Amino acid sequence: MNLNKRITFILNNEKISAEVAPNLVALDYLRQNRSLTGSKEGCKEGDCGACSVILGEHVGDGLRYKAVTSCLLPMGELHGKHLVSIEGINLDDLSPIQSAMVDCGGTQCGYCTPGFIVAMTAGLMDESIPLDDSGVDYAISGNLCRCTGYRSIKTAGRTAIKELKSFIVDRPRIDALCESGVLPIYFRDIPSRLSAIPAAQIDSNFKAPFIAGGTDLFVQKGEELPKQRASLLNMTPVNPIRNENSYVFIDAREPFESFGRNPIIKKYIPSISDYNDAIASWPIRERATLGGNICNASPIADMTTLLLAMNSEILISGPNSEHWLPLSKFYLGYKMLAKTPEERVLSIRFPEPEKGTFINWEKVSKRRVLDIATVNSAARLREENGLIASATLTLGGVAATPLVLSDASKKLIGLPLTVEAIKPVIDSAQSEFDPISDVRGDETYKRLLARQLLWVHFQMMMHEKIDEGAFDEALR
Ligand SMILES: Cc1cc2nc3c(=O)[nH]c(=O)nc-3n(C[C@H](O)[C@H](O)[C@H](O)COP(=O)(O)OP(=O)(O)OC[C@H]3O[C@@H](n4cnc5c(N)ncnc54)[C@H](O)[C@@H]3O)c2cc1C
Ligand code: FES
Ligand code: FES
Structure with a gap:
């Protein structure tokens, strides 16, 4: 039984059009199909944040970015969206967040580090999250580290925000983050590139089992779901x-x-x-x-x-x-x-x-x-x-x-x-x-x-x- 569906989306700076199993989680796709191994598998239950990615999707007239755990994110949902892994925010030099992690001793074995960097970057991209210490705590609330201790990680986030705040406050966030070297400049063109992707054909023939956000289902049935037919409900x-x-x-x-x-x-x-x-x-x-x-x-x-x-x-x-x-x-x-x-x-x-x-x-x-x-x-x-x-x-x-x-x-x-x-x-x-x-x-x-x-x-x-x-x- 071939369950694959064609989806078109942007992965980092690359437009992808691929046949994928809709219930394959993005973490497995990134690591196994694309050899992008910066997103780590920790718990595969949404608990550790080592697999964090940034998801950009149209909400109303604008594009909104948020942090999500790729271990619970079904690929079938990505049509017309922007999926950003740690590789997609790497620049030639370290970003201010990455530099602060190094300078503040925010990393030891490094397993959790991409997840923290992704979460902090996503936190800066979300204009509702305050540009202060509480904003750092909010952004990394889903990330665990077993070696470093959270103080130095938080200090890194706080140091980066202090440095960046005057530059990004009251300005269109993505532009300001591109100019300040937090994001690569390709982010500026993403809205028009996403708009050029034809809308997915709406499948109104919903059949059980249903997957909404998947945060319970992929924890319970993560191994079986990619091999099964299911209806994805969560279409923004x-x-x-x-x-x-x-x-x-x-x-x-x-x-x-x-x-x-x-x-x-x-x-x-x-x-x-x-x-x-x-x-x-x-x-x-x-x-x-x-x-x-x-x-x-x-x-x-x-x-x-x-x-x-x-x-x-x-x-x-x-x-x-x-x-x-x-x-x-x-x-x-x-x-x-x-x-x-x-x-x-x-x-x-x-x-x-x-x-x-x-x-x-x-x-x-x-x-x-x-x-x-x-x-x-x-x-x-x-x-x-x-x-x-x-x-x-x-x-x-x-x-x-x-x-x-x-x-x-x-x-x-x-x-x-x-x-x-x-x-x-x-x-x-x-x-x-x-x-x-x-x-x-x-x-x-x-x-x-x-x-x-x-x-x-x-x-x-x-x-x-x-x-x-x-x-x-x-x-x-
Ligand atoms: C790390 C982690 C922390 C969590 N912490 C909390 C917490 O603090 N508090 C809390 O309450 N929960 C928590 N949860 C559980 C979970 O996030 C919630 O229960 C969430 O609301 C489930 O929604 P979902 O859209 O992800 O459901 P899914 O996993 O997509 O679906 C759950 C079940 O509901 C069915 N379903 C979903 N939508 C519909 C629908 N519209 N019609 C019919 N059936 C439907 C599915 O078929 C499935 O059986 C946590 C989960 C994780 C992974
Ligand atoms: S692997 Fe732990 S949250 Fe995804
Ligand atoms: S540095 Fe080792 S888990 Fe965080």
């Missing part, structure tokens, strides 16, 4: 988030990163960027979609706990019909979904939050970044005249599926916003879930975390009105 949605009829509609293919940067989402979920900081790493968030998070059905799926609290519904589409379903009714048991394998989730919608609504999301994990939750939780609470007018509390990591605490949410309605009124509800919420002990924590620990995270929502909501001591007392 147009106008992915919109308001309509008092709802916020989101294309299910929307990745976490652009969800978190979207002005509509920021308006209703003001701390969304902080939440994103605790979810995976920048390169993974650029690929991980909301639809994939929902359909992977992990009990600790971070965005799913938030979307459940937002009272979301999902649009399920099959070969012959479409219907909306409350997300809370989607999970029938561990990894069991209220849809057939042929059905896709097309869209997510939640009611626009009314005035007085407070939204909060919390996560406890072993590491601050690049880690999955031990327990996570979200709340959507609305206050009217000092009373709770509506409430949805959710928890992840304490049952076989992400969970809405239906009883506790109902019991909260009509209660005054006081520690004394809320305490019995949070205490009784313990009967709504049944955590199992696993490597992330035993049952007792998870119950304790769940209780504390539920309290944190109220603490955040009421912090100006309530004495901290009252919460400390309640948490005992």
Whole structure:
């Protein structure tokens, strides 16, 4: 069975038109088919960043570049895009980032170094990432090093930014980076060269299994997928988030990163960027979609706990019909979904939050970044005249599926916003879930975390009105 498809894209400075297996990951293509071995294979699970590449794609009228992990990036997605490996940013001399890595002692065995250089360069290419120390941390959040220690790597990034900042701030970023020797000058012509590639024929005949961002699937089935037929869903949605009829509609293919940067989402979920900081790493968030998070059905799926609290519904589409379903009714048991394998989730919608609504999301994990939750939780609470007018509390990591605490949410309605009124509800919420002990924590620990995270929502909501001591007392 020949699964190959012809795709045309630009690899570094070269236009490629090739027949490839759509589910072959870019890392294997670069190393095996092109002998470009600068991108390293570390974990092949999106965890180490040694394979980092930069992906450029048209978004609206412009070309946007981002860091992604090539070990989870299917080749079938690259048609009409610019794939940049470490070889594509090498110049005759060292770039300011490469020089800073040498000068600051940011490399020892060197295995992780191309990944760090690629991530730092991509960070400079993304105008939303600040040109300061925090921007360096953001850009390299998906990169691990087992020898050097992060201090010298961060110092290298910070030194390079200090040197470059005055030169690139307030200027078209790619031009400025070409002039300052961070990028080769061929980058300037990439937009017109990409525009000359005819659009791919849209294959609307979607057949299961579906691959969205691939950040779960390639980790689970990385060896088998290149030999299998599957439908790639992640074709850069147009106008992915919109308001309509008092709802916020989101294309299910929307990745976490652009969800978190979207002005509509920021308006209703003001701390969304902080939440994103605790979810995976920048390169993974650029690929991980909301639809994939929902359909992977992990009990600790971070965005799913938030979307459940937002009272979301999902649009399920099959070969012959479409219907909306409350997300809370989607999970029938561990990894069991209220849809057939042929059905896709097309869209997510939640009611626009009314005035007085407070939204909060919390996560406890072993590491601050690049880690999955031990327990996570979200709340959507609305206050009217000092009373709770509506409430949805959710928890992840304490049952076989992400969970809405239906009883506790109902019991909260009509209660005054006081520690004394809320305490019995949070205490009784313990009967709504049944955590199992696993490597992330035993049952007792998870119950304790769940209780504390539920309290944190109220603490955040009421912090100006309530004495901290009252919460400390309640948490005992
Ligand atoms: C290093 C790393 C760190 C991670 N950290 C986190 C974390 O902190 N928090 C977290 O929640 N997750 C985390 N994840 C897991 C993963 O990134 C998310 O679950 C992500 O949302 C999956 O989305 P995807 O688009 O990549 O899904 P895919 O891998 O493409 O798909 C996952 C499943 O959903 C199905 N699917 C996808 N989209 C649809 C659709 N529209 N309709 C029907 N079925 C569909 C696929 O067929 C597959 O079964 C991490 C993953 C990695 C590799
Ligand atoms: S090889 Fe580790 S993230 Fe790709
Ligand atoms: S220098 Fe050896 S892994 Fe980073």
